[in-house]
Amino acid sequence: MSVISELVAALSPEKVLTDPDVTDSYARDRTFLEPGRPLAVVPAETRQDVVATLRWATEHRVPVVPRGAGSGLAGGATSVEGCVVLTLHRMTAIRELSPADEVAVVEPGVITADLDRAARAHGLMYAPDPSSHEISTIGGNLATNAGGLRCVKYGVTRDSALGLEVVLADGRVLETGRRTVKGVTGYDLTGLFIGSEGTLGVITSATLRLRRAPAVYPATIAAEFTSLRDAAAAVAAIIAAGCQPSLLEMLDRTTLKAIDDWRNIGLEAGTQAMLIAQSDAADGPVVAERMARLCAENGSPFVAVSSSEQEAEELVGVRRLAYQAKERLGKCLVEDVCVPRSALPYMIERIEAIAARHGVLIATVAHAGDGNLHPVFVFDRGLAEPPPQVWAAADEVFREALGMGGTLTGEHGVGLLKRRWLALEAGPVTEEVHHGIKRVFDPLGILNPGKAI
Amino acid sequence: MSVISELVAALSPEKVLTDPDVTDSYARDRTFLEPGRPLAVVPAETRQDVVATLRWATEHRVPVVPRGAGSGLAGGATSVEGCVVLTLHRMTAIRELSPADEVAVVEPGVITADLDRAARAHGLMYAPDPSSHEISTIGGNLATNAGGLRCVKYGVTRDSALGLEVVLADGRVLETGRRTVKGVTGYDLTGLFIGSEGTLGVITSATLRLRRAPAVYPATIAAEFTSLRDAAAAVAAIIAAGCQPSLLEMLDRTTLKAIDDWRNIGLEAGTQAMLIAQSDAADGPVVAERMARLCAENGSPFVAVSSSEQEAEELVGVRRLAYQAKERLGKCLVEDVCVPRSALPYMIERIEAIAARHGVLIATVAHAGDGNLHPVFVFDRGLAEPPPQVWAAADEVFREALGMGGTLTGEHGVGLLKRRWLALEAGPVTEEVHHGIKRVFDPLGILNPGKAI
Known part of the structure; x- marks a missing residue:
């Protein structure tokens, strides 16, 4: 029996998509990055689908790229050659919404804005609201620790997550956190998965904190x-x-x-x-x-x-x-530096100077209250990837931000796009620790290989 | 050269306390738990003292119990036989307080309320305020992810921590997090150390978020x-x-x-x-x-x-x-269960019924807005530890809280006191993951052995 037919046997034929036209449509996120060809795409509908896929992947050492809506801006969901894309977008149940506890329990494929709307019906809101909230999924938000417009007051996705159900690389199911607003039993595994970009496990359910919606x-x-x-x-x-x-x-x-x-x-x-x-x-x-x-x-x-x-x-x-x-102006390299709030005016000046010096078009929006800037480097649509002067300008932007005590990425994640600058921010001890943790959860390295760390 | 004289050589004689009268005074926290006898107490004054102590401890396989003010209520800082107590209470510098960035950089021995007062001078506050805030240290607060009275609105210690400097068991120095309010480069190591009760590393500096103090x-x-x-x-x-x-x-x-x-x-x-x-x-x-x-x-x-x-x-x-x-009524077993907010009335009823059934005096205070209850089991001052009916009542309280979707500990930590109930909340997969992470940071198991996990 071929490797793929074993996966079909573990799931069902309609849950293992292999038609290249179909699989190609699940291979990219919103970056220009050229993906590797997936072996198959699995649109999971239940936790058991995720367990079966990961057990099979562990047995056959097949890389797995977890995916939400593919709205990411850092290549975190870009498929790698010969992988299975495990897409969670069909797991869209809001399993529970408790106004008394101000908590929702949701599947990872729920659209961010849908959860917010469901909460509003009870006078509550789901605070994190990335600009993509009408298309992004909760699972993707958790995987990248997504920010948004309201986080200047309400914090990022991590600040709204109380507990997770996660399927580990070998198919074991781990429950983290709790349903209460406080709790310190054991290590903060919830926080560890949030922002780990699918490299430590696949989230199949999340207990999220809702907040009181403003009255007007x-x-x-x-x-x-x-x-x-x-x-x-x-x-x-x-x-x-x-x-x-x-x-x-x-x-x-x-x-x-x-x-x-x-x-x-x-x-x-x-x-x-x-x-x-x-x-x-x-x-x-x-x-x-x-x-x-x-x-x-x-x-x-x-x-x-x-x-x-x-x-x-x-x-x-x-x-x-x-x-x-x-995106109407050309292809975009979207960056996501964050600087201490007091440094915002200086960072703005630096970006303008860098754009002028390299002759690059940079359009900037900012979650200004957080010091989080999105300088978007626009380049010719005919090019497969950014020309050298764009990379050079981006490199300078990163170095300036880090020099001010800032970070490479405020909310989009490292993905593939920022890996080459990672060592500038995370020194060798951090790198050793990252890889040590990765080995605890995914000793075979099958989960979203080459991303994030 | 004896093991201790090597430590003296690495530090200085006045930084290695071995007089039993002195070391005994650093062996207990605020629980009734009987400590093991420390080999020595090291009152660190610099990061280098911490590095030297941990290098020495790694070389000689000596357990190290990190300590702040000893105000803990779960036995997290109770010394173990033959350990070195590494006390951080002399590292009291507020290295920086930036009103523009609403950030403070502090050493671990800073008293919690002192930081709050320093922030108030700039119209800011340090939000986490455990009841012990006039004696507790920031390092201890971070190690236990301390809560407090204001966390019903402002969150727990983790919600105010942006970055840490940590000395690992082998003396390597790790920097986590950043100075910005947002950032997703790599795994959330800051969150992992917070609440880890000194089992993963020793915090020597913290970048903390300050908040605007209310005007009136x-x-x-x-x-x-x-x-x-x-x-x-x-x-x-x-x-x-x-x-x-x-x-x-x-x-x-x-x-x-x-x-x-x-x-x-x-x-x-x-x-x-x-x-x-x-x-x-x-x-x-x-x-x-x-x-x-x-x-x-x-x-x-x-x-x-x-x-x-x-x-x-x-x-x-x-x-x-x-x-x-x-404490004036007798010896106290202080518990710290947290339940979903809607379950508070039911939990209160259960505690009253359990107290009556076992004939145990339970005095309860609660951070009620968080569902976090402190039922304090009072017992005879002449007893070394709680009598069986107190343990039996405590056991029932824990099981009731967990049955409601709650947790063993909202803010005090597991320490030694709650280890025997840990498996009720954290299943076998969690336990495997906890120990896997512990091995990444502390392969020899010298850091606060027997605590937390």
Whole structure:
């Protein structure tokens, strides 16, 4: 019996996809990275499917690339030659949603925004909201420790995860964490899996913390600036004044132009940057006025307080379109550096200088309140991968961020894309420890090989 | 050269304490547990002292018990026979406090409340505040993932830790995490060390997140109840109404009586329980009124809104005295179960029934908003350890909590005290994984042997 027919026997024919046209469509994420050809794709529907696939993979030493929606931006779900892509997107049950405990138990294929909507029906919310929340899955969010727009106030995915059910490489099932908001029995295995990019196990269920949704739509402002530096200074002032925004996003002119060309948002000629800020506090309108004043004091010639929920939602919607708009300009290398908040204005200046020096188009959006910047390096659509000057510019951006006490990746993950810079941030002891931990969970190295560490 | 003289040579004579009167004073934590005799105590003053001690310990296979203030309640710092107690209490520098980045870099011996006070000078706070915060150290808080009164709103120690410097068992130095609020490069090693109770490495520096301190003292209420059940129902109502208290504590009559006997707080005859609640939100006084109304609706005959900061501070001070007051009643076995918030009233009933059935005195305080209960089993001061009926009652409490989806320990840790129940919560796969991770960091098993896992 061939290796694949053994997998079919362990699952069923309709759960082992081998048609190259089909398998190719599960081989890429949203990066330009060229995948290896998968042997097969398994769309798991139950935990048992995952167990059977991993037992088979262990027996035959077949690499397994776990996958959610494929909306990743770092190559974490890019398939490797001869692997099985284990896609969890069909496991979409919200098994439980308890308003009393403010907890949901969900399968990994649940779409992030769907969980949020389900929670809202009970006056709750699921706080983490990556820009891709309408397409991304909870499993992918957990695997990358996804951030989002609201994490400036509510933290990242890890801050909303209480417990996990994980299938290990050999098919054993591990339960981590608990259903309570506190608990210190044993090591923090929940935290260890979150952000491990599918290299330690496959998450088949998650117990997630929900939070009270604000009673009214957050008070929202938008401020235009004639320089990015001014916008970054306004961000620093808003944080320093203790405004505690629930959203604080920055978009540069290149990004705004791309959105304007696509959706006609009425961009002014002199606008070089825009800040969008929200406060969902009880005194949100007061805080919004204070943030508006700080923007004006830091040079914004035009600040608007949204007059309606619809207007505010449209504004935040504009921000969420940023990446898609930039994809219209060319192929994109999306970066994700994060710097200490006070360093934001300096990092912005460095990025502008690096773009000019290398003659590279860099469009930047930022979860500014977190110091998390997404400089997007746009290059010619005809090229298979970024030309040397883009890599050179990206390299400088990474080094600048690390030099300021920052990190290579705030929320997208290392994947394949940032592996070559990993050693700059994680020294040799860290690397030894990473590989030691990897061996505990996956001694044969079959889980998402070549990614993350 | 003897083993100890080699340690003296690696450090200095005044850093290797061997006088039994001195070493005995570093052998216990706040439990009744009888320690093994230490070979020596090393009061480290620098990272290099820690490195030298661990290198020596690795060379000679000597167990090392790391220690902060010895204020632990689970035996995590209880010394083992022939060990070196490595105490970090002299490493008290706050190396940096950056208001712009809302970050502090501190040594492990810093007293928790001292860091909070240093932050307050800049309008910030260090949120985690275990009841012992005036004596506990940051290192101990990190080792146990300490909770506290404010974590109902601000989370536990892990939620305030961004990065660590850790000396591994063989003396290698590992840096984890970062200075930014977000970051996903590599595995979450910061989280792995937090709560690992000194079994994976010795923390010599921590980068901690500070938060904006509320502008005014939190609005504070106290409500008396004629039954614990009513008080627990009020807690559930306060959470369900979305009040988001910044503190929500419950004390039972036995605890209140112990405090009253000591400090005369004017306890009424019919009072069986008290709730103390705070809101530090912008509309705190409004929320406090709402919480007061919910207490009244759930049967409280007497609810008071504090009229001054001083009155409120005294009230919270009373809560912080609970453990010391109970120590006046006899020897204490302090437990720390945590249950889903909705299960709080049921758990309270179970504890009362178990106490009655076994004829055991149980005094309970609870971080009620988290579902985290501290049933304190009081027993005769003449006994070396709890009598069988206390262990039997404790065993039932643990099983009830786990049956409700709860945990053995919300914030104190497993230490030595809860090891015999560990397998009830952490199944065999978890145990294998725990020991696999332990071997990565400490292959010789010299770090705090017999604790936590």
